[in-house]
Amino acid sequence: MRLLASLALQNLGRRKARSLLLIIAVAVASGVVFTGATLMRSIDSSMAVGFTRLGADMMVVPEGALTNITAALLTVEPTDLVLDQDLFARAGIASVSRAAPQKIARVEHSGIGSHHDSVDLIGFDPALDFTVRPWLVERINRDMRPGDVILGAGRDAALGSELLIFGKPHTVYGRLGRTGVGTHERGVFMSFATLEALAGSVHGPNGPPAVLQKGKVSGFLVELAPGAAPLQARFAILSTLKGVKVVTGDSTMSGIRQGLAALLNGILALMVLMFASTALMVSVLFSAIVTERRGELGLLKAIGARRGQIVGMMVIEAVIATGAGGVLGVALGVLVMRLYERSLVYYLENIGVPFVWLDGPRIVIVAAAAIVMASIIGALGSLYPAWRASRRDPYDLVRGEG
Template identity: 25%
Template sequence: MKFANSLAWKNMKRKPGRTAALILLAAFLAFSVFGGSIVVKSLQNGLDSYESRLGADVIIVPNQARSHGSIESILLQGIPGYFYMEDSVLEKARNTEGVEVATPQFYLASASAGCCSVSVQVIGFDPETDFTIKPWIRESYSGDFGDGDLIVGSNIEIPSTRKLTFYNVECNVAAKLARTGTGLDNAVYANMNTIRQMMESSVLLGFDYFSDVPAENAISSVMIKVADSYDIDQVTGDLNIHIRRVEATQAKTMISGIAEGLTGVSRVIGVMVLMIWLLSIVIMIVAFAMIVNERKKEFAVLRVVGASQKMLSRLLVSEAGMISLIGAVIGVGAASLVIFPFLGLIREQLDLPMLLPGLPVILVLLVLSIAVAVIAGALTSAISVRKITRGETGLILREDV
């Protein structure tokens, strides 16, 4: 093996043009496999993260939600929006059969005027009854979260003073949340008392967000957990029947639109990766066949001086393996340089939640992509190796003279 590796290395060095072309091909293959799988995995992660952050079985929003920013665009894309309904909806929901827990949420779009530090979505929740935001906050922050405290999404810059002001209500930033890859990363979170104070202050500042709903009674949505023994479809239907001027939607339905988009994008990426794969493999087979043909005399000389068929196979496969390994490392490196710094841009273009997988998953994908490129290189060269090692050396020498 030492001989095969050393001769393979010398062959590669003496033919830099040929080696570079093959390395480029292997790099292309690894780039597409690694880049494609990271994007698809990030999309899946984004969806999972969004689903788990949503955390509810059913969500109730006012009918007018569509005209003031849908819940999907607030939570998914981070577009600031607002819509309100009276908090009597909460009581009605709690009284509906099959509802185990119902908790209100408050969405307040901060203004870009001087009363607010940054223009973001402020999301309020009731710490007493919340079951969607608190568990997530607990992952990043275990301290107290009282009135006047804020927890910010991962995309929000924390000022050195750790103070943020919304509608002249100065708040203390308690913590920053882990990244979700969704619009939730662009939001700040406050408890019910804090956000109510902001809402009331916004009225005093002349912002008319609430139309005919009194600010002190306004809520934006109700997140519902359905009791285990109840059918979610049935409970959603009951809520729509019994509560007027609101829309109860299953969280699953909200996710399905994104899931469909994700499936479509994943399929396109998958088909593209497959096409690149097939093309690269065909080119590699042809390239190795041409190279082996060009080097027939060289292989015949090796046989003449005593190389067995096995040694010759080892030499060629090891040469192809080394080339593919170098190409794969370059390809994976290039994919990393393109994907990791520009994930935000890719996310914007795809308009889907994206969240990079953790380091262990990235490392596994990296190793697999390299392995796939090396195996593809070795296997495609093996086809030519079979041809050359099966031929009789005497005949090759005879042809070549």
């Protein structure tokens, strides 16, 4: 093995310019793949937070409910009308990716704030929520429990402190960041169970609001499935669910979400193409190298090199070159990402996506994967020409045939 590696290294050193060009070509492909993969994973994880912060694509509320449309659909509006909590679970609409139910009750004399302040008590299902918790800027370091509440940015209380709601003690579990959406700013958020436990204390003109009953909700925040057209989804919801109204938010946000998803798919396709074309290039190059060196390969076979040794030498040569290209490509990728970091982060944050780079260990994994892929491409690209040459009789190779 050492002998083959040594021969391979010396062969690479013979045609320095050609070897360097091969390394640079692989470096460009690996650099694109490494940068693309890192950005893709970074954008993907940023989107997981950022796009949920952009809110839902649609809001489904009882027909006849009044709605206050804001740029971002983060919560439904208080209403006396209710829907069944399992409405979407029963319907199974394909164009809907997620539907998060919410209860909202606007109450007075709750004990929160000054005596006459009205407060929005918002119940959400932690298992389905995608518009409340992405805004958490601080929280107690444990899972949410019954009796915990989350405060909107407009309310002030220390984390872990006790908050009396209608005289019942609750624990301040977390606080949301500023959203610019009134309901969100002033709201007090809790699980359905915590809100339903308050039903006996909340009194309206006609008794406790219907939304505090178990199994009833004020509405749903809906996220569309990837690629689903808003209009198509709207018709699907209206034709499937009776007695509902569909409120659409800022279509720009849905557009950006779906556009970025398409961009990421494009980057993935580009990466696959880059690697495929690099493998072809390596294969063509090594076919030429084998042709150029067939006399030497014949000589090596004549003096006793086995087929495996011939193939091994050529493959090692390719792996060294493409592996070096992979390392160089990763280094170039890091450099490019550093250069464009500011403008990229600025652009994404400008459209509401807080950009978060992948953490160090994950970047190392992506870098290692890019280098390994480059090496594998070298091995695959050189394997066929080397195998074909190794099958020839030594005399044919020595005479320059094959």
